[in-house]
Amino acid sequence: MDLAYNRSEGPIPELFGDLTSLEVLNLSKNKISGPIPTSMEKLVYLRELNLSFNKLEGEIPSGGIFTSFIAESFMGNELLCGLPNLQVQPCKVSKPRTEHKSRKKILLIVIVFPLSIALTIAITLPLKSKLIECGKTCTVLSNDSVLLSQATLRRFSYSELLQATDNFAETT
Template sequence: MSKLSILFLLVLSFSSVLSELCNPQDKQALLQIKKDLGNPTTLSSWLLTTDCCNRTWLGVSCDTDTQTYRVNDLDLSDLNLPKPYSIPPSIANLPYLNFLSISRTPTLIGQIPSAIAKLTQLRYLYITHTNVSGPIPDLLSQIKTLVTLDFSYNTLSGKLPASLSSLPNLVGITFDGNQISGAIPDSYGSFSKLFTSMTISRNRLTGKIPATFANLNLAFVDLSRNMLEGDASVLFGTEKNTQKILLAKNMLAFDLGKVGLSKNLNGLDLRNNRIYGTLPQGLTALKFLHSFNVSFNDLCGEIPQGGNMQRFDVSSYANNKCLCGSPLPPCT
């Protein structure tokens, strides 16, 4: 190769480096993450010789709006890890992350690293459908920018961190399908007014739903398939914007006939509890109700007729103490 050709290649290589948008510290952090995960083939597009901001690196996006070109979105989903690995603490070396998703990787094990609390600009955190275990880190309460937390379908255990309610921008939590135990903290009734969604189904929660929940205006709540007991009437109210309440398969016991119903309620699943009293007459006025089940409880009295109630069959009312009227046998 001639000296002129070598010089040309050197100039071309130098020009390429100068034109690269990816921040060198972010690039180094990403390559370290790849190494810490055993260099899975899923991340084969993450190459030292290419620009991490040119949209060829799978799951990586950079901030082009402000033209800082810092890595702000990272999606580590469906990783074909060569063997079980933990979430690398090196993720904390991406200080401008706004969105982080780690999903659908059953060979991902270990605990959520405490280093994740260093991501002080993180808004959306999803760790779902993995075998990540251990407690939900209390340190997450240090990330004041958090809007959504989704840790569904892992093997997380321990208690719910009481400190999460201090997050000023949190809109919702989704912790379904884990092994979380203990009581729901009283502090969860003091989430900000932005907080509208709480789903912690398919866990091992015990005790009572805190009375402080009367302060919440949840659009969506799913506490089904736990071991909760006592009064859940605090979740109801005519003044609330509740759209769906799912409490099936607990040990809840309260007078359903005394609760107020949100006019926007479109789904109510209370089956397999110890709920008593009558069905609220307000059910017939609900324009959007499309799913309803109160079977396997201790309810009595005549089923309200009219409105959307006509669409529900025997299975929605079966195995109660003394419910009667269509679609069950007539009251006597």
């Protein structure tokens, strides 16, 4: 099957893996994108494969018939990765980050949480005792000041008030 130079776009269909009698597949110089389906590893009669100069990406399958293809089959696909003999960039192996995250959680629980509680207690207790002391003395002072101010209050008659304010005159 030769579909080169056809301006084909989109991914390679998974169903290509069901074309079991296929011997030659040329999809070169199109705009095919996405990964190479691993279902194509089942094409046991495939002798020639040309996927060059497309927009394929991801890992080149390494099983089945893909062990016998050469680098020219995949060239011009900048985002493909795979084995060094195919002259593409090596695929990045992602390391599990769960161990790193769990260490952060343990650090947070074991060190930061108890320290923040201790700091809160260290600040709260002295403030609470100060407030209790102030509450006792402040109420005594406020009661005394009320009694003192009541003892010094003087009543004025309306006529004295009129005289003191010059008949409530507005002064400019």
